[in-house]
Amino acid sequence: MTTIGYIFLDIKRDVLTPLEEQRQALESYAQKLNLSCDELLVEQSFALVVPLAERNEGRKMLDNVQRGDTIIVMQAKWVLGTPQNALSLIRVLKQKEVSLFCADLDGNISMPTQRKLLSSQGISAIVYQLLEALSHEAAGGNHGAAIRAGKARLKMEGKYSGGPVPFGWMVGDDGRLQQDEEQQKLITEMIRLKADRWSYRDIASKMREQQGLRLSHEGIRRIILKNSPGVTQ
Numbered sequence: 001m002t003t004i005g006y007i008f009l010d011i012k013r014d015v016l017t018p019l020e021e022q023r024q025a026l027e028s029y030a031q032k033l034n035l036s037c038d039e040l041l042v043e044q045s046f047a048l049v050v051p052l053a054e055r056n057e058g059r060k061m062l063d064n065v066q067r068g069d070t071i072i073v074m075q076a077k078w079v080l081g082t083p084q085n086a087l088s089l090i091r092v093l094k095q096k097e098v099s100l101f102c103a104d105l106d107g108n109i110s111m112p113t114q115r116k117l118l119s120s121q122g123i124s125a126i127v128y129q130l131l132e133a134l135s136h137e138a139a140g141g142n143h144g145a146a147i148r149a150g151k152a153r154l155k156m157e158g159k160y161s162g163g164p165v166p167f168g169w170m171v172g173d174d175g176r177l178q179q180d181e182e183q184q185k186l187i188t189e190m191i192r193l194k195a196d197r198w199s200y201r202d203i204a205s206k207m208r209e210q211q212g213l214r215l216s217h218e219g220i221r222r223i224i225l226k227n228s229p230g231v232t233q
Contacts, residue, residue, distance in 0.1 A: 001066075001069055001070070002038045002039065002066070002069045002070070003035045003036065003037050003039075003069070003071075003072065004037070004038065004040075004041060004061060004065070004069065004070070004071050004072070005023070005026035005027070005030065005037040005039070005040045005041070005072050005073075006026075006041050006043065006057070006058070006061065006071055006072065006073045006078075006079065007019060007022045007023065007026070007040060007041065007042045007043065007074075008022075008043050008044075008048075008073070008074075008075075008078035008079075009042065009043065009044035010047065010048060017074065017075075019042060022074050023040060025074045025103055026040070026072050026073075026074060026103070029072060029074075029101065029103040031218065033070075034215060034216050034218070034219040035070060035072075041057040041060075041061055042057065043055050043056065046058075048077065048078065048081065049081060049082075050081070051085040051088075052079045052085070053088075053089070058079070062092065065093075065096060065098045066098075067096060068097060068098075069098050069099070070098070070099045070100075070101065071093075071098060071099065071100045072101045072102075072103065073100070073101070073102055073103070074102075074103050074104065075102065075103070075104045076102035076104055076109065079100070079102075090109065090110050093110035093111070094110055094111065097111065098110065098111070099111045165177070166226075167183055167187070167215075167219075167223050168180055168183045168184050168187045168223070170183075186207065186211060186213065187223060187224075187227050190203055190220060190223060190224050191224055191227065191228045193206065194224050194228075199217075200217040200218070200220045200221045200224075201217040203220050203224075204216060204217045204219070207220065
């Protein structure tokens, strides 16, 4: 499985974000997902209105991605285009079973969120429903603003609004986060091992060997610090 970072440099310079800033943002977001970018593609000869599948790097990327691959982009608008183009893109990625993470929306907008012991529609369902509605309206519009408004409404209702589900939690039938008992036990064990002076790498190895939990040592560190602020670095 390959993780691809897609960098967009607007030919018209209307939404210009420096390459290095995008690269750092993509690598930082990938790390948050416990991933690392295996490949970085730089698109710099096209305008936003050109569909992703008709851009040089975008076309190559869509032709070559395989089931289980992940694409990460800094802003959703750099790959979505019009509602019709966006809906077509997401349908293609769904069919290929390829994840598309947009850092500005903080979520996977093409596939359900997958985690050990959990499968949730998350933000992908919100995005798909909004695009279906928008595709019947005039082309254009701010997709990101509409999606963020939907997420804000869910947050006000106390419901899960998409993005990676925190380890130790799951989405309940009412759409709200609730504790995952089995994962909470693993968190307790991680904290105990750290208190016994185990390194984060050793804890990650133990979790992988005994529990089948494939998390990096950095992922283990974040879980422990989030659930036990008193633990030292």
